[in-house]
Amino acid sequence: MHAMTLEPLPIDRAISAPQPGHRRSIDSASRAAGAVASLQGVTKRYEAKVALNNLSLGLYPGEVVALLGPNGAGKTTAVRLLLGLIAPNSGTARIFGRDPRDPAARMRIGAMLQVSRVPGTLKVLEHIDLFRSYYPDPLSVAEIVRIAQLGGIEDRQFDKLSGGQRQRVLFGLACCGNPDLIFLDEPTVGMDIESRRGLWEQIRSLSASGKTVLLTTHYLEEADALASRIVVLNKGQIISEGTPSEVKSRVSGRRIRCITAIDAEAVRSMPSVIDVQRDRDFLVITASQPESVVRVMLLQDEGLRELEITSAGLEDAFLELTRADDTATASHS
Amino acid sequence: MTTAVLSTRPTSLDIAQTASVYLKETKYEFLKLMRARTFSLSVIGFPIMFYILFGISMNRGASVDGQLFAKYLLATYSCFGLIGAALFGIGVGLASERAQGWLEVKQSSPMPPLAYLLAKGITAMAFGLIIVSLLLVLGVTAAHVHVTLREVVQLMGVTAAGAIPFASMGLLLALLVPITAAPGVVNMIYLPMSFASGLWMPLSVLPHWVGVIARFLPTYHLAQLALHVFGYASGPMAIHWEALAGFTVLLLGLSAYFFKRAAARA
Numbered sequence: 001m002h003a004m005t006l007e008p009l010p011i012d013r014a015i016s017a018p019q020p021g022h023r024r025s026i027d028s029a030s031r032a033a034g035a036v037a038s039l040q041g042v043t044k045r046y047e048a049k050v051a052l053n054n055l056s057l058g059l060y061p062g063e064v065v066a067l068l069g070p071n072g073a074g075k076t077t078a079v080r081l082l083l084g085l086i087a088p089n090s091g092t093a094r095i096f097g098r099d100p101r102d103p104a105a106r107m108r109i110g111a112m113l114q115v116s117r118v119p120g121t122l123k124v125l126e127h128i129d130l131f132r133s134y135y136p137d138p139l140s141v142a143e144i145v146r147i148a149q150l151g152g153i154e155d156r157q158f159d160k161l162s163g164g165q166r167q168r169v170l171f172g173l174a175c176c177g178n179p180d181l182i183f184l185d186e187p188t189v190g191m192d193i194e195s196r197r198g199l200w201e202q203i204r205s206l207s208a209s210g211k212t213v214l215l216t217t218h219y220l221e222e223a224d225a226l227a228s229r230i231v232v233l234n235k236g237q238i239i240s241e242g243t244p245s246e247v248k249s250r251v252s253g254r255r256i257r258c259i260t261a262i263d264a265e266a267v268r269s270m271p272s273v274i275d276v277q278r279d280r281d282f283l284v285i286t287a288s289q290p291e292s293v294v295r296v297m298l299l300q301d302e303g304l305r306e307l308e309i310t311s312a313g314l315e316d317a318f319l320e321l322t323r324a325d326d327t328a329t330a331s332h333s
Numbered sequence: 334m335t336t337a338v339l340s341t342r343p344t345s346l347d348i349a350q351t352a353s354v355y356l357k358e359t360k361y362e363f364l365k366l367m368r369a370r371t372f373s374l375s376v377i378g379f380p381i382m383f384y385i386l387f388g389i390s391m392n393r394g395a396s397v398d399g400q401l402f403a404k405y406l407l408a409t410y411s412c413f414g415l416i417g418a419a420l421f422g423i424g425v426g427l428a429s430e431r432a433q434g435w436l437e438v439k440q441s442s443p444m445p446p447l448a449y450l451l452a453k454g455i456t457a458m459a460f461g462l463i464i465v466s467l468l469l470v471l472g473v474t475a476a477h478v479h480v481t482l483r484e485v486v487q488l489m490g491v492t493a494a495g496a497i498p499f500a501s502m503g504l505l506l507a508l509l510v511p512i513t514a515a516p517g518v519v520n521m522i523y524l525p526m527s528f529a530s531g532l533w534m535p536l537s538v539l540p541h542w543v544g545v546i547a548r549f550l551p552t553y554h555l556a557q558l559a560l561h562v563f564g565y566a567s568g569p570m571a572i573h574w575e576a577l578a579g580f581t582v583l584l585l586g587l588s589a590y591f592f593k594r595a596a597a598r599a
Contacts, residue, residue: 087596087597103443104345106441107344107345110442113437117429126364130361133358183441
C-alpha cells in the first residue's frame with residue numbers, strides 16, 4: 001500500500017477536540033485555484049423551479065465540507081451536478097479540472113448516494129468485487145471490509161442486512177477505488193449510534209489522509225462533529241459558510257432560561273433582548289448581552305430560579321439563518 | 334507529497350482489466366436474477382409449465398403440418414421464454430434500478446455504460462438458452478419429439494440471436510415506462526404479441542387478420558426462424574432476419590433518443 005492507505009486515527013485524536021489546522025475554514029469564492037472540485041456560477045432549473053441559483057462552491061484537499069439546508073435547498077442537486085449525473089443550465093462543474101462525466105475524473109471519486117434499493121440478491125463481497133473491478137488500483141477487499149466495518153456480514157445477501165449495515169456497504173462501495181474525493185449524501189441515515197460514530201471515525205481518517213469529503217446531512221450534530229467547513233444552503237443559494245463555530249457565532253445572542261415572575265413583555269423591552277418565548281413554566285430569552293439582562297432580572301425578581309445561560313447550538317444557528325433568509329426573500333417579493 | 338502520489342495513479346483500465354469488468358458485470362447480473370426467485374421461477378417456469386400443459390398433457394399426438402404439435406410448441410415456447418426473460422429482465426429490471434437510484438450509483442462510478450447494457454443483454458440470452466435446454470429435455474423425454482443435433486444447435490442459435498432485438502425492446506420499455514407501471518405494461522405487450530405471432534397456437538388455426546398483424550411484430554419473425562429449424566415455416570428466411578435487424582435498429586435508435594431527451598431534462 002502506498003501513502004494513501006487509510007489508517008484509523010488514534011482514538012484520542014479521533015474523539016478529541018477539532019485539530020486547529022484540520023478545521024481551517026476556506027471560503028468558497030476566494031480560492032478557486034487548487035480546488036479538487038468546484039461549481040462555478042451554476043444555475044440549475046427544473047422546469048419553473050430554480051434548484052440552484054448562481055452557486056459557486058469549491059472543495060479543497062483534505063477538507064470535510066458539510067452541505068446543510070432544509071429539504072429542497074439544493075444539496076442533492078449540487079452533489080448530482082458534481083457527479084456529472086445532471087448538467088447545469090449555466091455555469092460549470094469541475095472535478096480535478098475535468099468534466100465530471102469524464103471517466104478519468106470518476107476514477108478518482110467515490111459516491112455514497114441515497115438509494116431506495118440495491119440489488120438484494122447479491123452478497124456484500126460480490127458487490128465489492130464488482131465495484132473494485134471498475135478501478136485500475138482499487139483498495140484491497142480486506143481494507144474495504146475494515147473501513148466500512150463489514151466484518152461478519154461479507155457473505156450475506158444485501159436484502160438480509162439491516163438499514164445501518166446497508167449504509168455501510170454503500171460506504172464501502174464508495175471507497176473501493178481509493179478515491180481522492182468522496183461524496184456522502186446523507187450517509188448515516190438509518191444507522192444506530194454505534195455505527196454512526198464508527199463511520200464518523202472513518203470519515204475523519206479519510207480526511208486526515210488527505211482525502212476531500214463532501215457531506216450532506218440532516219444531522220446538525222454530524223456536521224458539527226465532522227466538518228471543517230459548513231456551507232448552509234437555502235433556496236439554491238449559499239446563505240452562510242464557515243467553520244462550525246463561525247456559523248454558530250453568526251447567530252446573534254445566547255439563550256437565557258429561567259422561571260421568573262417578571263412579565264414576558266417587560267423582558268422583551270429590556271436592552272439587547274432579541275426574542276422571548278414561554279416554555280411551560282420557563283421563560284426562554286435570546287439576548288445579545290445576556291449578562292446585563294440577567295443582572296436586571298435578578299434585581300427585579302428575587303424569586304428567579306433554575307437559571308441557565310447557553311450558547312446557541314448549531315441547530316439554532318441553522319434555523320435562524322434559514323428563517324432570516326426566508327423572511328428576507330418574502331419581503332422582497 | 335500527497336499530490337505527487339495522486340498524480341501518478343492510473344486513470345484507465347488496461348485490456349485485461351476492461352475484460353474483467355465486462356465479465357463480472359455479466360456474472361453478477363446473471364447471479365442477481367437467478368437468485369431473485371420471483372423473477373427466475375416465473376420467467377423459466379411459465380414456458381415450462383405451458384409446455385407441460387399444452388405440449389405434453391393436452392395434445393398427445395396432435396399434429397401441425399404433419400408433425401407433432403409438441404414439436405411446434407418446442408420452437409415457439411423457446412421464443413416465448415426468451416422474450417419474457419428479455420422484457421422482464423431488462424424492461425422491468427432496468428426500470429427499477431433506475432427508479433431506485435441504483436443506476437445513479439453505478440453511473441457515478443467509472444463503470445463503462447456499455448458493460449451494464451451488455452451484461453443485461455447477455456443475461457437475457459443466457460436465460461433464453463436455459464429455457465430452450467429445459468424445453469428440449471422435456472420434449473425429447475416426455476413428448477417423444479425427435480430432434481437432431483443440428484436442429485438443437487440451430488434452435489439455440491436463433492434463440493441467442495433473438496436476444497438482441499428483444500433486449501433492445503426491454504431497454505426502450507425501461508426508458509419509457511415508469512416503474513410502477515412497468516410489469517403491467519410489459520405483460521400488456523408481451524402476452525398479446527406472443528398470441529398474435531402464433532407462439533401459443535399456429536396462425537393457421539387463428540383468424541386471418543391475426544396473421545396480417547403478425548407480420549408487423551418482431552415476435553412473429555423470431556418465431557418463423559425458430560419454426561424453420563424444425564421445418565415448419567417455408568419460404569426465404571432472409572426476410573425474417575432483416576425484419577429483426579430492422580426492429581433492433583429502430584428500438585435502439587428510439588432508446589438513444591429517449592435517453593438523451595431524459596438526460597437533457599434531468
